[in-house]
Structure formats: structure tokens, C-alpha cells
Amino acid sequence: MTEQQLSAPSRARSERSRSGIGHVDQQxxxxxxVVGNHLAQHAELSLTAIGLATHIQSLPEGAPVGIKVLAAKFPEGEIRIxxxxxxxxxxxxxxxxxxxxxxxxxxxRTTSYNVPLVGGVMEAEPVPTPEPVPERGDTAQELLAxxxxxxxxxxxxxxDTHHLAPAVSxxxxxxxxxxxxxxTLTAGLPAEPLRRPAAFLAHRLAELLPPLVPAAPEPSRPDPFQTCDGCERAYRAPRPGRCRDCAPLTAVA
Incomplete structure (x- = not known):
């Protein structure tokens, strides 16, 4: 009789099925x-970003998500976060x-999307147009358009223009x-196509925001005039007392 031989591919497939992940799911x-596989299995995001997105999506409305707040919760530190x-x-x-x-x-103001923006628009149901943005919002929206x-x-x-207008303002x-x-927004763009121009602009507006110009110091005012308690001569000083000529005499006495 011819001895039956098992093929190597079959053995390899069997080993892979036993060594792969197993799931124990409970209702x-x-x-x-609920986290979509588009996030959990994202090929371009780091594990830190995937985990952070999952955490942010689990937070209630209004929860703080600043860098310092997140760094206080997790060991990654402010730079990685x-x-x-x-x-x-x-x-x-x-x-x-x-x-x-x-x-x-x-x-x-931070907004989390459980379905990512594609070209500035969510892939889910349409979103109503937001209210006009106050404080020079028209100028900001015109600039974006x-x-x-x-x-x-x-x-x-x-x-997109309504959403990005506050950052431009x-x-x-x-x-x-x-x-x-x-x-600033149009210079030095990457050579590859921009799949999400709104997200790209939001990132550039936040990262390149110039610092506030410090307020100019108020000019120093001279001390008010005082009347010397010794010679009754007028002199400048922050509070009543004696002038420079009379003060040494008082100290000697």
C-alpha cells in the first residue's frame, strides 16, 4: 500500500488556526x-492614537480632554498624547x-467623530448647517471659501467653513x-492628494497659531507731590514725610 502523506500547507493551516486569537464574547x-473596525484596525494610526480615540469616544459630553488632563490619566506623557x-x-x-x-x-473646543471625516464630511447621515459664527465669522468663512x-x-x-471659522477668527x-x-494655510502643501482638507486645515490652524502679543507696559507715573513735615518744601514721594534734606537731620536727632 502506498503510505498516505499529509501535505505541509494543511499542517501549516492547522497550526495557524490553533495559534491565532480566540474570542470569548459576552453580551x-x-x-x-461601540467602536468601528475602521478605527480598531486602522492601518495608518498608531496604537496610542487608536486607544486614545477609543477612550475619548467613551467619555460623556462635556468631559475635559486637554493634553494635561489626559497625561494625568495615562502613562504615555504629554508628548506622545x-x-x-x-x-x-x-x-x-x-x-x-x-x-x-x-x-x-x-x-x-474639541469634537470627536466615531465615523471619520472624509473630505470634511462624515460618512454617516447628513449634518445640518450650523448657526453663523459670531465675532468676525463672516470674514473667517470668506477666507476659508x-x-x-x-x-x-x-x-x-x-x-467645513462653519466648523473651521472659529479657528481662523x-x-x-x-x-x-x-x-x-x-x-500660511496654502503654503508648503504635501505633494500627495489631500483626502481630508478640513482635517488638514484644522491641524495647521491649531499647530501654527501665533502667540498673543504681550500688552505694552503702562508708562510709569511720577510720585505725587508731598509737603515736607520739616521745611514745608514741596517734593515728590510715594507717601507724606520729610524731604531728603530734612530726613538725615531727623535721623541724627
Whole structure:
């Protein structure tokens, strides 16, 4: 009889099936977050970015997600967390824009997307047009809409311009001329196609935001005139007392 031989490919397939991952899944009815495989198996995101996106998507509305807050929770540190946030922005899972509050304080508003932005628009159901942006919003939106005339790849939707307008307004409020903002956004673009121009602009607006110009110091005022308690001569001093000529005599006495 001919001895039966097992082929090597069959043996290899059997070993792979036994050494691969196994799953024990249980039904969860509370305290769970649905994460798409487009995120969990993303080929271009780092594991830090994937884990951070999962954590952010699990947070309740209004929870703080600043770099220092996240670094206080996890061991990666501020540098790695900041890099992971930039990854998520570049791939459409996160958007950050600076807004000026009624009190005048500038805050960063973060928006998390469980479905990434593609070309500035979510792949899910359509999103209603937001309300007009106050505080020079018209100028910011006009600037954003004009970018396509300088670089066709920076074609934005109406929703994109509303979403990015606060970040552009932050530049304008710091005294940056619209032409300078436009040059910053259109200069040195990567050679490859921009799949998500809105996410790219959000990242560039946040990373290149110039610092606030420090307020000019108030001019120093001279001390007020005082009347010397010794000779009744007028002299300048912060508080009443004796002039320089009378003060040594008082000390000697």
C-alpha cells in the first residue's frame, strides 16, 4: 500500500488556526462603547492614537480632554498624547478649534467623530448647517471659501467653513492679516492628494497659531507731590514725610 502523506500547507493551516486569537464574547447591556473596525484596525494610526480615540469616544459630553488632563490619566506623557491627538485630527477622528467666550477668554473646543471625516464630511447621515459664527465669522468663512482659488485641493463644504471659522477668527483676533492667514494655510502643501482638507486645515490652524502679543507696559507715573513735615518744601514721594534734606537731620536727632 502506498503510505498516505499529509501535505505541509494543511499542517501549516492547522497550526495557524490553533495559534491565532480566540474570542470569548459576552453580551453587554450597559457601560460599553461601540467602536468601528475602521478605527480598531486602522492601518495608518498608531496604537496610542487608536486607544486614545477609543477612550475619548467613551467619555460623556462635556468631559475635559486637554493634553494635561489626559497625561494625568495615562502613562504615555504629554508628548506622545499630543502626537496621538494630531494623528486623530489628520485622519478625521478629531477636530479642535479655538473659540472666544463672551468673557473674552479663548478656549479650545474639541469634537470627536466615531465615523471619520472624509473630505470634511462624515460618512454617516447628513449634518445640518450650523448657526453663523459670531465675532468676525463672516470674514473667517470668506477666507476659508477663497482657499480653493489659490489651491484647488482645499475645496471645503459649507459645513467645513462653519466648523473651521472659529479657528481662523482666533488668528484674526491676534492681529494677523487675512492675506497672511491665507498664505500660511496654502503654503508648503504635501505633494500627495489631500483626502481630508478640513482635517488638514484644522491641524495647521491649531499647530501654527501665533502667540498673543504681550500688552505694552503702562508708562510709569511720577510720585505725587508731598509737603515736607520739616521745611514745608514741596517734593515728590510715594507717601507724606520729610524731604531728603530734612530726613538725615531727623535721623541724627
Amino acid at each position: 453587554q447591556s450597559e457601560r460599553f462603547t 499630543a502626537a496621538a491627538l494630531r494623528e486623530l485630527e489628520a485622519h478625521g477622528y478629531l477636530a479642535r478649534a479655538r473659540e472666544r467666550m463672551p468673557s473674552g477668554r479663548i478656549v479650545t 477663497s482657499l480653493r482659488a489659490h489651491e484647488p485641493r482645499l475645496l471645503l463644504s459649507v459645513r 482666533a488668528w484674526l483676533e491676534r492681529g494677523i492679516a487675512p492675506d497672511a492667514v491665507r498664505r
